[in-house]
Amino acid sequence: xxxxxxxxxxxxxxxxxxxxxxxxxxxxxxxxxxxxxxxxxxxxxxxxxxxxxxxxxxxxxxxxxxxxxxxxxxxxxxxxxxxxxxxxxxxxxxxxxxxxxxxxxxxxxxxxxxxxxxxxxxxxxxxxxxxxxxxxxxxxxxxxxxxxxxxxxxxxxxxxxxxxxxxxxxxxxxxxxxxxxxxxxxxxxxxxxxxxxxxxxxxxxxxxxxxxxxxxxxxxxxxxxxxxxxxxxxxxxxxxxxxxxxxxxxxxxxxxxx
Numbered sequence: 519x520x521x522x523x524x525x526x527x528x529x530x531x532x533x534x535x536x537x538x539x540x541x542x543x544x545x546x547x548x549x550x551x552x553x554x555x556x557x558x559x560x561x562x563x564x565x566x567x568x569x570x571x572x573x574x575x576x577x578x579x580x581x582x583x584x585x586x587x588x589x590x591x592x593x594x595x596x597x598x599x600x601x602x603x604x605x606x607x608x609x610x611x612x613x614x615x616x617x618x619x620x621x622x623x624x625x626x627x628x629x630x631x632x633x634x635x636x637x638x639x640x641x642x643x644x645x646x647x648x649x650x651x652x653x654x655x656x657x658x659x660x661x662x663x664x665x666x667x668x669x670x671x672x673x674x675x676x677x678x679x680x681x682x683x684x685x686x687x688x689x690x691x692x693x694x695x696x697x698x699x700x701x702x703x704x705x706x707x708x709x710x711x712x713x714x715x716x717x718x719x720x721x722x723x724x725x726x727x728x729x730x731x732x733x734x735x736x737x738x739x740x741x742x743x744x745x746x747x748x749x750x751x752x753x754x755x756x757x758x759x760x761x762x763x764x765x766x767x768x769x770x771x772x773x774x775x776x
Contacts, residue, residue: 523574524573525575528567528572531765532567536560539561542556542725547708549712550722551716552721559759566595569591593766594607595691596684597688599675600661600687600690637665637666638659638666642658644658645657653701721755729754730751734753
């Protein structure tokens with residue numbers, strides 16, 4: 519069961535969102551703001567369904583041979599804070615960094631400033647672990663900054679309504695995927711700049727086509743709801759995003775069901 523669920527995440531969702539992300543990121547300097555927003559959301563889902571799908575497949579294979587592999591994802595996009603996110607995302611890496619870097623540096627036992635420094639060092643290493651590129655280093659440092667800021671304002675932040683905390687956390691980690699995916703820091707800056715300065719609030723037909731589901735026009739025609747290619751693509755896009763949000767926010771984690 520776990521293997522099948524993981525394979526479904528990878529093939530049915532991650533690969534489809536990957537087509538859209540691969541299309542939009544190289545074109546960040548010459549596309550619309552809404553395209554960039556949708557492309558970022560597509561990559562946000564691609565990397566989760568891809569990575570967690572492989573992890574679920576590994577756990578499922580382990581179960582077939584009676585090996586208990588560690589849990590690596592626990593519904594990270596349900597997180598309500600940066601600290602909560604890193605308890606749920608890439609759990610084995612978090613555990614490794616905490617055990618072999620954070621604790622030996624003194625953890626949180628040497629005062630607030632040293633705790634913040636130790637946190638930034640850990641996430642600097644996390645960035646390097648993903649690749650020797652300044653985009654990954656920036657990504658890691660921004661994650662560390664998020665953890666430190668959360669610790670500074672934890673008491674008032676935790677008093678906010680749950681849905682606001684979720685929205686802040688989800689938006690923050692969506693934005694952090696930009697330097698992770700971009701080819702350079704300059705490309706990441708261009709992506710952010712064009713996304714927020716309203717270079718057209720519409721989805722272009724060529725980008726929408728990346729989401730088109732096989733057979734959707736035929737299915738709609740059979741229901742006497744014919745659509746042209748662009749509208750069929752936009753409907754496919756809406757279906758995929760709604761399905762992705764439902765899967766990451768509504769059900770229990772696969773591990774809870776296994």
